[in-house]
Amino acid sequence: MSTAIYPGSFDPVTLGHLNIIRRAAACFDKLIVCVMINSKKTGMFTPEERVELLRRSTERFTNVEVDFSNELLAAYAKRRKAHVVVKGLRAVSDFEQEVQMAVINRKLNPRLETMFLASSDKYTYLSSTIVKEMARYGANLREFVPCEIVDDVNRRMREMEGKEG
Numbered sequence: 456m457s458t459a460i461y462p463g464s465f466d467p468v469t470l471g472h473l474n475i476i477r478r479a480a481a482c483f484d485k486l487i488v489c490v491m492i493n494s495k496k497t498g499m500f501t502p503e504e505r506v507e508l509l510r511r512s513t514e515r516f517t518n519v520e521v522d523f524s525n526e527l528l529a530a531y532a533k534r535r536k537a538h539v540v541v542k543g544l545r546a547v548s549d550f551e552q553e554v555q556m557a558v559i560n561r562k563l564n565p566r567l568e569t570m571f572l573a574s575s576d577k578y579t580y581l582s583s584t585i586v587k588e589m590a591r592y593g594a595n596l597r598e599f600v601p602c603e604i605v606d607d608v609n610r611r612m613r614e615m616e617g618k619e620g
């Protein structure tokens with residue numbers, strides 16, 4: 456069985472992520488979308504909440520599993536018996552860091568290959584950071600995040616603004 460991992464912070468999942476998930480899920484028997492926990496960063500959503508938002512957004516894909524991990528990606532892949540890491544590339548700016556990560560991951564786990572999917576052109580501008588900015592200014596989020604989670608993002612932004620103000 457071919458299993459691939461799509462790692463990221465997904466804070467929150469965007470339509471750009473979902474586009475990569477849909478396309479990668481068509482290439483492998485199983486795709487594990489993994490929220491990688493970076494303890495230094497506090498995000499808009501907790502890792503558990505990000506998993507829940509991802510699960511809700513990917514329910515229709517029967518071969519997609521959502522998980523989270525605070526392990527090194529190379530170790531996580533070994534444990535889950537996955538041989539491929541999928542990454543989305545938006546622009547040349549993503550490239551340098553992603554190639555560096557791919558080389559390091561393969562050094563740590565020589566059986567692990569990284570495959571890059573080029574972002575669909577309508578999502579090349581999209582990132583979780585842009586989504587947070589848009590939410591702060593009250594923009595319509597339907598063009599940016601899965602419809603299942605629009606209300607969650609708006610609600611959390613209002614809570615955060617309330618605390619700051």
Ligand code: ADP
Pocket residue numbers: 462463464465466469470471472475541542543544545549573574575578579580581582583584
């Ligand atoms: P972000 O940069 O949005 O915070 P993540 O750290 O969650 O994203 O990214 C996880 C993976 O998804 C990375 O491989 C990243 O390049 C990819 N990705 C993020 N946004 C897009 C997009 N709009 N189109 C294609 N790939 C994307």
